[in-house]
Structures are given as C-alpha cells and as structure tokens.
Amino acid sequence: MEWNELAQHIGDIQTQFQQLQQTIALLPQTDTQATHLNYLFENLLSGLQKIDGLEMPLQGEQTLRASEEKWRALSACSPVGIFTCDVDGRITYTNPRCHEIGDFTLEASLGQEFATVIHAEDRDRVVSQWCAQAPTGQPHADEFRLVNPEGAVRWVRVRTAPIVSNDGNLMGHTGTLEDITKQKQAEAQIKASLREKEALLKEIHHRVKNNLQIISSLLYLQAQRIEDPKVRQIFEDSQSRISAMALVHDNLYRSQSLARINFSEYIQTLTTSLFYTYRIQPDLVQLKMDVDDNVLVSLDKAIPCGLVLNELMTNALKHGFSDGTTGEIAVTLKKVSSGQIYLTVENDGNNLPETFELKTIQSMGLRLVHGLVNQLQGHFELDKTDKTCFTITFSDL
Numbered sequence: 001m002e003w004n005e006l007a008q009h010i011g012d013i014q015t016q017f018q019q020l021q022q023t024i025a026l027l028p029q030t031d032t033q034a035t036h037l038n039y040l041f042e043n044l045l046s047g048l049q050k051i052d053g054l055e056m057p058l059q060g061e062q063t064l065r066a067s068e069e070k071w072r073a074l075s076a077c078s079p080v081g082i083f084t085c086d087v088d089g090r091i092t093y094t095n096p097r098c099h100e101i102g103d104f105t106l107e108a109s110l111g112q113e114f115a116t117v118i119h120a121e122d123r124d125r126v127v128s129q130w131c132a133q134a135p136t137g138q139p140h141a142d143e144f145r146l147v148n149p150e151g152a153v154r155w156v157r158v159r160t161a162p163i164v165s166n167d168g169n170l171m172g173h174t175g176t177l178e179d180i181t182k183q184k185q186a187e188a189q190i191k192a193s194l195r196e197k198e199a200l201l202k203e204i205h206h207r208v209k210n211n212l213q214i215i216s217s218l219l220y221l222q223a224q225r226i227e228d229p230k231v232r233q234i235f236e237d238s239q240s241r242i243s244a245m246a247l248v249h250d251n252l253y254r255s256q257s258l259a260r261i262n263f264s265e266y267i268q269t270l271t272t273s274l275f276y277t278y279r280i281q282p283d284l285v286q287l288k289m290d291v292d293d294n295v296l297v298s299l300d301k302a303i304p305c306g307l308v309l310n311e312l313m314t315n316a317l318k319h320g321f322s323d324g325t326t327g328e329i330a331v332t333l334k335k336v337s338s339g340q341i342y343l344t345v346e347n348d349g350n351n352l353p354e355t356f357e358l359k360t361i362q363s364m365g366l367r368l369v370h371g372l373v374n375q376l377q378g379h380f381e382l383d384k385t386d387k388t389c390f391t392i393t394f395s396d397l
Helices: 003-026 032-049 057-076 096-102 120-136 181-223 229-254 263-277 299-320 364-375
Strands: 081-085 091-094 140-147 153-164 170-179 260-262 285-291 296-298 327-335 340-347 379-383 388-395
Touching: 081 096, 091 096, 096 153, 096 170, 120 140, 120 170, 153 181, 181 229, 229 260, 229 263, 229 299, 260 263, 260 299, 263 285, 263 299, 263 327, 296 299, 299 327, 299 340, 299 364, 299 388, 364 379, 364 388
Parallel strands: 285 327
Antiparallel strands: 081 091, 081 170, 140 153, 153 170, 260 296, 327 340, 340 388, 379 388
16 A cells, blocks of 8 residues: 555544544433443544554554444444534435434435435424534534335434534534434323323313302202301301302313412402302492412412402401491402412401400301411411401412
C-alpha cells in the first residue's frame, strides 16, 4: 500500500472513529449493553493510540485494519440502530439493527433520503424540526413513525448529532434508532383504560347524585305530611344537607377533573338554590359574592366544606332574616399562595344574643359545623361585633 493511500485510509478511519464516538454518546448510559459497547470502544481507542506516526507502515496498516474491524463489530452488535447521513439527509451507513427495525437492506438504504421512510403524517413536522436544529450543531431527539417497504408502521425514537470537520464544517450527521412500538402501544392501552375509568367514575357520580336527589325528594314528600313544625323543620334541614352533597357529585360529573371541583361555581349554585328553597325575596335580602375564580377543592374536602356552607347559609336565612328583616348576606371565598382557603359567611340581619358562644352551642347545625371543620383540620371563628360573621379556614394541600 502506498503512503498516500495509507494516509487516506487513516483519514477514513478517523472519520469513522469520530462518528462512532458521537454515536456512543447518544446511547442510554445506564444500559448494561451500552456499558459493554463502551468497553469495546475503549479497546478500539487503545489500538489507535498504539500507532506511533508511520514509522512502522506494515504494523500501522494492520492496526488500522484491526481497528476498523472492531468498529464494524461494535456497530453490528449494538442493541439500537446506528446510522449516518450526509448534510442533505441521504443515508451513508446503517447497521444491522437499523435493517431489523426498518425492514430494509443495507443496499436499499444507502443513498436514500431519510425523510422518505417517515410516516406521511409525521414527515413535515420531523423534517422541519430537524432542519431547524441541524445548523445549531446541537444534538436532536424526536419520536415518530417509520413505514417499511411493505407499509408496516413502527414507532421509533431517534437521536442525532452533527459530524463536524476539524475546520468546523458540517460533514453530516450520525444517530441512533430505537424501536419504541411496544412502548407506544402500552401507552395507548393505558390512555384507553384511563378513558374507560373516567367514564365509569362520571357514571358513578351521576348515579350517586340521582340517588341522593331521590332521598331528598322522599324527605320533602314526608315533611309535607308532618303537622308538627319542629319535626317538619328537621326533615327539611336533612333534605337541604343531602341536596348539598348531591350538588358536589353533580359538579364532579360535569367537571373535567374527577378528583377536584371548582368550588367557586359550587358556591354560586348552592347559594342560589338555598335562596329559592327558603323563598327569599331578592329585594329584601341581597346576596353579595366575593369569590376567587377557579378555586379547586379535592373531593374529600368538598363535601364537608359544602355542608359547612349549607349550614351557615341556612342559619343566616332562617334566623337572621326570619321576621322579614331586610339586609345582606355576603359570602367570601379566597385562596392564598400557601394553599389556605378562607370561607366567610356574613349577614347584617338579626344579631346573635350577647351570651352566644361557639363553645357552648346546642343547635344541631352549628355542632355539625364544628365536626365538619375538625374533619377539614381547619379553624372556625365567629365575629359578632357589628355583623354576624363566621369564618372557616382550612388547607387543601
């Protein structure tokens, strides 16, 4: 072999070495097979380093041949596809794993534009993103579908890196190709399963709401046959509490999230319903709302909080304005950055007695509120300085 030919051969090996070095860098380093490939690569590097100039032409040529064979063996046993392409995207090399994934031969792949094997629905996006990334000289990763000559589709994950000459010119690209078809199929099955579960949960919330409404209707019908006002009031209060719980399930059924409800919307619906239930005239008692938008509350907090609101609103309507007194009920809902939620129900109707204390309350409704606030792990405060103001504080974290 002539000196010039040997020098050219060395140059070719150096280019292949650079391509291999960049390709190995793209492999997942946690894989045991990748560790084995790195070991083979180090042996290859050691072989190249043994060439001391060209003082021993024959030994140098033999070492170069051995190094080239190691490079081919390393590429052949790679668990992922390895390929190279020129600056125009035409394939210049593919390893056996590429042939398995794409179901094509080396001869068929050489000179072919990589974009031609990309699924038509993915091609424009993939090519545009790759063309935008290529000039930056940075590695690129993407997932898309390949179509083999028979029309079969496979999902692949591709990682590419530019091949740059010593003078900084782009010579092409090297990359890895992983078959992720099974992973994508598993993801599709999981998504389908989640959709089925969401539909099932929605149906459950819908049926719970319907059953609670039936119970509420039965209590209403029974209350109409009771002559004792106190006993009738007990039935009506129970009906109101059940309706408040049913409203939570109705909101969950209509919500995009099955784990949380928009409590802002819930408050507006519940307060309007209570005004209708107790036949409150809007010109006598006005409802003032100061509610933050999109305050999301989890299901385990929504039901007790909804019952608390129902009790406080009911007390205000029944006792604060029972004798036709005019005034205003103000409901405030605020959520601060710490995750604390503040719910306030205030009315300027009939004042509570001076001797009224939360610790000594006997009414069923406020005792229920105390228990529900404990369930929320929150705080319950009363301010009766100028108006009657109940404040509930709890965290939804």
